[in-house]
Amino acid sequence: MTGDDAEELAVEQALALVGGRNRARNRADDQAGDQVPRNENRREHQNHREHQNRSEPSDPHPTPHPTPPAPATPTPELPWDRAQAVAARAGRGGPLAVVRLPLDRALGHVLAEPLAALTDLPSFDTSAMDGWAVAGPGPWTYEEGVSLLAGVGESPTAARLPDGTAVRIATGARTPADTTAVIRSEHAQVDEARALVSTRRPVVTGQDIRPRGQECRSGDRLVPAGTVVTPAVLGLAAAAGYDALPAVPRPRVDVLVLGDELLAAGLPHDGLIRDALGPMLGPWLRALGAEVSGPHRLGDDAEALREALTSSDADLIVTTGGTASGPVDHVHPVLAALGAELLVDGVAVRPGHPMLLARLSPDGPHLVGLPGNPLAAVSGLLTLAEPLLAGLAGRPAQDAYRALVHADVPGHPHDTRLVPVVHRAGRAGGRDHVAPLRYNGPAMLRGIAAADGLAVVPAGGVRSGTEVEILDLPWAPATPWTEGCFT
Ligand SMILES: Nc1nc2c(c(=O)[nH]1)N[C@H]1C(S)=C(S)[C@@H](COP(=O)(O)OP(=O)(O)OC[C@H]3O[C@@H](n4cnc5c(N)ncnc54)[C@H](O)[C@@H]3O)O[C@H]1N2
Numbered sequence: 058m059t060g061d062d063a064e065e066l067a068v069e070q071a072l073a074l075v076g077g078r079n080r081a082r083n084r085a086d087d088q089a090g091d092q093v094p095r096n097e098n099r100r101e102h103q104n105h106r107e108h109q110n111r112s113e114p115s116d117p118h119p120t121p122h123p124t125p126p127a128p129a130t131p132t133p134e135l136p137w138d139r140a141q142a143v144a145a146r147a148g149r150g151g152p153l154a155v156v157r158l159p160l161d162r163a164l165g166h167v168l169a170e171p172l173a174a175l176t177d178l179p180s181f182d183t184s185a186m187d188g189w190a191v192a193g194p195g196p197w198t199y200e201e202g203v204s205l206l207a208g209v210g211e212s213p214t215a216a217r218l219p220d221g222t223a224v225r226i227a228t229g230a231r232t233p234a235d236t237t238a239v240i241r242s243e244h245a246q247v248d249e250a251r252a253l254v255s256t257r258r259p260v261v262t263g264q265d266i267r268p269r270g271q272e273c274r275s276g277d278r279l280v281p282a283g284t285v286v287t288p289a290v291l292g293l294a295a296a297a298g299y300d301a302l303p304a305v306p307r308p309r310v311d312v313l314v315l316g317d318e319l320l321a322a323g324l325p326h327d328g329l330i331r332d333a334l335g336p337m338l339g340p341w342l343r344a345l346g347a348e349v350s351g352p353h354r355l356g357d358d359a360e361a362l363r364e365a366l367t368s369s370d371a372d373l374i375v376t377t378g379g380t381a382s383g384p385v386d387h388v389h390p391v392l393a394a395l396g397a398e399l400l401v402d403g404v405a406v407r408p409g410h411p412m413l414l415a416r417l418s419p420d421g422p423h424l425v426g427l428p429g430n431p432l433a434a435v436s437g438l439l440t441l442a443e444p445l446l447a448g449l450a451g452r453p454a455q456d457a458y459r460a461l462v463h464a465d466v467p468g469h470p471h472d473t474r475l476v477p478v479v480h481r482a483g484r485a486g487g488r489d490h491v492a493p494l495r496y497n498g499p500a501m502l503r504g505i506a507a508a509d510g511l512a513v514v515p516a517g518g519v520r521s522g523t524e525v526e527i528l529d530l531p532w533a534p535a536t537p538w539t540e541g542c543f544t
């Protein structure tokens with residue numbers, strides 16, 4: 058068994074202990090990763106790290122080890138939902154820029170202003186069917202060879218339809234003034250010899266006519282600011298007279314991948330592994346509406362990291378790895394050296410608890426530090442980067458939704474868990490639900506690759522049949538369309 062496997066096993070064993078019968082806050086049970094006190098004196102606290110694994114004095118089953126003094130001012134990890142809220146607030150902090158984008162470049166952007174109709178829709182009374190425009194009660198006489206077609210301006214012969222007459226009309230053609238109704242061609246009897254049209258069906262005034270302004274009047278608000286420009290919004294905007302849309306520019310994101318052990322190609326060898334995050338984060342962040350630069354692979358080089366942070370002109374820098382306190386984990390020391398403000402420094406969530414959110418300077422970019430373990434990085438992406446980007450892009454937060462979970466899902470003793478799930482339709486009268494997926498250890502992507510969401514599992518776990526909050530993945534149907542999502 059590799060070290061990683063052993064670590065996963067330890068995590069799963071710890072989680073298996075939980076399932077409702079051991080919900081006491083007991084850090085000694087936490088084999089998923091011991092707790093790093095979060096404050097500015099991280100190095101000082103490393104000296105106390107060995108003590109963090111031991112039972113607290115209130116533990117009903119204390120270990121025989123002596124209890125060390127607690128660190129002076131430990132900053133607890135933020136609860137998961139608070140961390141999400143801090144990130145969302147950080148994203149909404151500044152005024153939004155507005156650009157006017159031609160329709161063919163606006164897909165996936167967020168509307169900076171409401172879309173107000175520039176015209177009535179339809180902009181004239183329109184035939185909804187191919188058939189006959191008629192005036193008054195039938196039968197109606199018609200003039201051979203005269204047809205009203207879509208796209209043709211007002212016909213002098215048919216600008217007004219006299220009572221008792223009919224004119225051939227195509228779907229989308231403007232109806233002449235005084236038209237009572239349109240008779241569909243399949244409902245009309247045409248007596249060519251007498252140039253007479255009749256119908257056996259009752260004729261309702263206005264039938265198959267789309268009156269001007271039926272869908273909207275000029276100036277009506279069609280969709281609000283904050284709407285993501287989908288293909289349908291593009292169609293509506295074009296119909297309503299727009300050539301360009303007022304949009305919030307995409308937030309620019311630099312992706313910095315840290316780690317000397319990472320290979321950009323080929324098979325793992327000699328202790329080196331493939332970088333799984335570089336290829337994943339660019340498309341994922343684009344799917345969240347960002348314009349992405351990178352991945353820039355910096356190795357474990359504090360100076361390269363400092364240089365990349367100070368020279369970035371992005372709105373958000375996303376780093377991967379180096380968030381913990383190993384000898385080459387440079388994120389915290391470099392942020393401290395730059396005087397960055399830590400808005401979130403550790404979150405009570407598994408996987409991903411070392412994730413962090415910082416602001417490099419009061420008007421500088423934000424930085425989301427994703428832990429290196431790949432599923433932990435996904436957790437940080439959804440907890441911190443997604444709400445932050447939603448704010449920067451002017452996109453309203455998605456309403457949280459819940460779904461039934463089929464199967465008991467073990468919880469962490471005191472932290473939230475994010476567990477890959479897949480939506481399943483209820484069979485034989487059963488309700489739609491989500492099923493948790495295996496291979497959900499912090500270093501694994503096998504579960505999330507098969508998932509369409511992450512279940513937010515509260516501390517202690519949930520029983521089968523419980524409703525849990527679901528975070529959609531960007532490729533799940535409920536999420537906004539963005540151009541180049543998978544390119
Ligand atoms: N003493 C402690 N050690 C660790 C703790 C802790 O609380 N105390 N937390 C553990 C947890 S939980 C996580 S998550 C990781 C976070 O570590 P870092 O953010 O510093 O990440 P690294 O140490 O650089 O890497 C961790 C792991 O992930 C692999 N990795 C990194 N980058 C990539 C990548 N781009 N693609 C694929 N795999 C990657 C790396 O090789 C390591 O195996 O810290 C624990 N340790």
Ligand code: MOO
Binds near residue numbers: 089090407409411432
């Ligand atoms: O449990 Mo860590 O947060 O591996 O992700």
